[in-house]
Amino acid sequence: MAIDKTCELFDCGHRACGGCGASLAARLFLKAAGPETIVVSSTGCMEVFSTPYPETAWKVPWIHSLFENASAVASGIEAALKVQGRKEKVVVIAGDGATFDIGVLCISGAFERGHDITYICYDNEAYMNTGIQRSGATPYDASTTTSPAGKVSMGNKRPKKDMPRILAAHGAPYVATASVAYPADFMQKVEKAINTPGPCYVQVHAPCCTGWGFDGSKTIAIGKLAIETGLWVNYEMVNGEVTKVKKVVRKPVEEYLKEQKRFRHLFKPARSTEEIAKIQAIADANAEKYGIDIKLPPKKDAGTD
Amino acid sequence: MALEIMEGSIAIAQAVRRCRPQVVSAYPITPQTHIVESLAEIVANGELAADYITVESEFSALSACVGAVATGARAYSATTSQGLALMFEVCFNMAGMRLPLVMTIANRALGAPLSIWNDQQDSIALRDAGWLQLYAEDNQEAVDLHYIGYRVAEDHRVLLPTMVCFDGFILSHTYEPVDMLSQEEVDAYLPPFVPKYRLDAANPVSMGMYATPDYYLEFRYENDQAQKRALEVVREAGREFGKLFGRDYSDLVESYRMEDAETAIVAMGSICGTTKDAIDEMRAEGKKVGLVRIRCFRPFPAEDLKAALANVSRIAVLDKNISLGAGGATPRGAVALELKDALYGTSTPVLDYIIALGGRDVRIEDIKNVVAACEAGDGDRFYGLRTEVL
Numbered sequence: 001m002a003i004d005k006t007c008e009l010f011d012c013g014h015r016a017c018g019g020c021g022a023s024l025a026a027r028l029f030l031k032a033a034g035p036e037t038i039v040v041s042s043t044g045c046m047e048v049f050s051t052p053y054p055e056t057a058w059k060v061p062w063i064h065s066l067f068e069n070a071s072a073v074a075s076g077i078e079a080a081l082k083v084q085g086r087k088e089k090v091v092v093i094a095g096d097g098a099t100f101d102i103g104v105l106c107i108s109g110a111f112e113r114g115h116d117i118t119y120i121c122y123d124n125e126a127y128m129n130t131g132i133q134r135s136g137a138t139p140y141d142a143s144t145t146t147s148p149a150g151k152v153s154m155g156n157k158r159p160k161k162d163m164p165r166i167l168a169a170h171g172a173p174y175v176a177t178a179s180v181a182y183p184a185d186f187m188q189k190v191e192k193a194i195n196t197p198g199p200c201y202v203q204v205h206a207p208c209c210t211g212w213g214f215d216g217s218k219t220i221a222i223g224k225l226a227i228e229t230g231l232w233v234n235y236e237m238v239n240g241e242v243t244k245v246k247k248v249v250r251k252p253v254e255e256y257l258k259e260q261k262r263f264r265h266l267f268k269p270a271r272s273t274e275e276i277a278k279i280q281a282i283a284d285a286n287a288e289k290y291g292i293d294i295k296l297p298p299k300k301d302a303g304t305d
Numbered sequence: 306m307a308l309e310i311m312e313g314s315i316a317i318a319q320a321v322r323r324c325r326p327q328v329v330s331a332y333p334i335t336p337q338t339h340i341v342e343s344l345a346e347i348v349a350n351g352e353l354a355a356d357y358i359t360v361e362s363e364f365s366a367l368s369a370c371v372g373a374v375a376t377g378a379r380a381y382s383a384t385t386s387q388g389l390a391l392m393f394e395v396c397f398n399m400a401g402m403r404l405p406l407v408m409t410i411a412n413r414a415l416g417a418p419l420s421i422w423n424d425q426q427d428s429i430a431l432r433d434a435g436w437l438q439l440y441a442e443d444n445q446e447a448v449d450l451h452y453i454g455y456r457v458a459e460d461h462r463v464l465l466p467t468m469v470c471f472d473g474f475i476l477s478h479t480y481e482p483v484d485m486l487s488q489e490e491v492d493a494y495l496p497p498f499v500p501k502y503r504l505d506a507a508n509p510v511s512m513g514m515y516a517t518p519d520y521y522l523e524f525r526y527e528n529d530q531a532q533k534r535a536l537e538v539v540r541e542a543g544r545e546f547g548k549l550f551g552r553d554y555s556d557l558v559e560s561y562r563m564e565d566a567e568t569a570i571v572a573m574g575s576i577c578g579t580t581k582d583a584i585d586e587m588r589a590e591g592k593k594v595g596l597v598r599i600r601c602f603r604p605f606p607a608e609d610l611k612a613a614l615a616n617v618s619r620i621a622v623l624d625k626n627i628s629l630g631a632g633g634a635t636p637r638g639a640v641a642l643e644l645k646d647a648l649y650g651t652s653t654p655v656l657d658y659i660i661a662l663g664g665r666d667v668r669i670e671d672i673k674n675v676v677a678a679c680e681a682g683d684g685d686r687f688y689g690l691r692t693e694v695l
């Protein structure tokens with residue numbers, strides 16, 4: 001089934017910041033999902049900016065209940081549709097806080113039960129709605145309002161939780177990571193997830209200009225840099241096996257870090273070579289684990305022949 | 306009418322089956338377990354065409370009901386105590402979204418200390434959540450209140466979730482004769498659920514939006530108005546039930562031997578059975594004692610209580626809950642708190658007795674002791690405390 005890219009089910013006029021990666025994720029996933037979709041949101045930026053009563057940006061049936069229960073609400077919807085013999089697809093779109101942290105109980109239950117739902121996590125790597133606090137998805141050393149860099153702190157103390165593998169371990173038939181910086185790839189993955197029976201998970205990197213500290217015109221560029229440095233890997237897992245990985249000619253992580261205020265303390269007042277090296281090591285480990293490196297042929301030395 | 310001797314929980318499960326929920330989502334907890342086990346069996350045997358979601362927690366149980374009802378399906382859940390406490394956030398949310406449900410509460414105490422035994426603290430703690438709350442005295446009533454509960458909850462004048470509360474163990478595990486209506490009888494009384502709004506791709510709506518201070522107050526007003534309308538809808542549904550099946554539940558409060566009563570006991574739930582026996586004995590001894598039993602606690606039938614208690618000299622409230630810290634120097638439970646509010650401006654003394662918490666047994670003698678204490682003006686205290694804590 002071809003994705004109708006002209007289909008717009010996420011209306012304009014919502015209250016997202018200019019350059020919001022999450023709003024782009026909403027618009028794109030709905031193009032892939034189409035109108036026969038019921039959407040469940042979690043409490044967070046997207047819910048708030050898209051539904052200030054009495055306005056809504058959602059042109060498909062949409063429900064928000066709480067911060068942490070979207071997958072349980074989706075379970076109930078899926079069960080009801082089944083009993084009623086209806087064919088709509090159920091798609092959760094929830095933040096990283098809702099997904100990695102407070103909603104884990106409900107997600108684990110829903111995936112273990114095997115409901116036919118697609119769960120999309122828009123990962124902006126912190127609790128943005130409440131003012132940029134860290135989550136289990138916040139990367140190592142990022143400064144947030146609850147993991148601030150300070151005289152004795154380099155920011156967030158732990159690396160990102162590996163949520164896709166946790167869900168793959170539940171037996172999810174399809175798990176994928178994507179980025180709003182690669183819209184066609186993201187939409188294809190959503191489509192695949194929706195058309196795969198059972199609980200599927202797509203985690204989409206959604207740069208947040210306000211929370212990460214970059215200009216709203218650079219959302220896509222920042223998203224690309226995350227991929228090009230190996231700090232974010234786009235891949236697909238089918239029945240627990242990695243089947244497809246986006247390969248890159250890797251850039252040093254510094255190119256990504258230095259563009260964002262959340263990593264400013266790594267460069268100012270002094271360059272923290274040691275910390276940057278640790279982040280480079282995370283990217284290197286990602287590259288190794290997923291085999292993302294494109295090996296260029298060795299450059300020929302000028303003048304040897 | 307065919308009476309059958311049944312365990313309370315099994316009778317509830319059979320009643321729920323006859324209500325034809327399309328989605329059942331519940332998590333086991335003593336003393337509710339027999340209900341959900343029995344329903345699982347009913348579904349497994351193909352006697353109810355429902356999707357039974359075996360959730361990992363009560364939090365998900367009720368959240369799944371939110372999704373199911375929002376999609377237009379009739380749903381059912383049951384819980385108690387710790388499970389209900391875990392649902393706290395969803396309870397407010399579900400009522401706020403005006404999603405009708407019937408959930409059985411097999412009333413049980415809340416920890417700490419851990420107790421699996423009966424009192425009514427669990428549902429009472431959620432009295433502000435926006436749900437209707439009905440309390441049964443015996444298993445026949447508990448069963449019937451499920452049919453009535455769905456009818457009221459799904460009525461478009463109400464659209465609110467409903468707790469049918471019956472005392473854990475005392476009713477849930479007790480065998481009593483119950484008249485189980487036939488499926489045809491229930492179908493004649495309870496029409497299929499017709500949602501006012503539902504999640505439907507053919508007609509997209511947004512549910513559970515974000516409201517600024519410009520709108521929130523009005524949502525709460527509407528919620529409270531629905532509760533107020535429910536006073537009449539419950540009466541109506543109870544009356545209609547009586548017409549069809551001979552058991553009339555049109556009264557939100559039941560008066561027992563109140564005709565010339567000087568002392569009135571006010572209580573809810575199974576303790577009223579013992580109280581009625583005690584009253585019969587006291588009446589035989591010439592004491593003018595009666596009972597006003599609250600069947601519907603939410604909406605609170607303030608006017609009905611005022612009328613029922615208009616001519617008494619004193620009131621003894623049996624509270625199987627406590628609002629810790631309320632009441633100034635003396636303890637207070639929710640029934641007394643709300644009753645005093647309803648009777649404000651009258652001069653009838655209302656004396657509160659915190660009783661039977663955590664499953665402490667109450668016998669006919671205890672009720673007589675309460676009445677004697679009330680007559681002596683000795684109340685607003687715990688009843689039956691071990692002396693070593695005093």
Ligand SMILES: Cc1ncc(C[n+]2csc(CCOP(=O)(O)OP(=O)(O)O)c2C)c(N)n1
Pocket residue numbers: 022042043044045046067068094095096097098099124125126127128129130135
């Ligand atoms: C039970 C509960 N705890 C805390 C909150 C406050 N809260 C609302 S949104 C949010 C963070 C949302 O983070 P995320 O899921 O990452 O979404 P984002 O806002 O970043 O898009 C928090 C902490 C809440 N609404 N409910």
Ligand SMILES: [Mg+2]
Pocket residue numbers: 095096097122123124125126127128
């Ligand atoms: Mg976030």
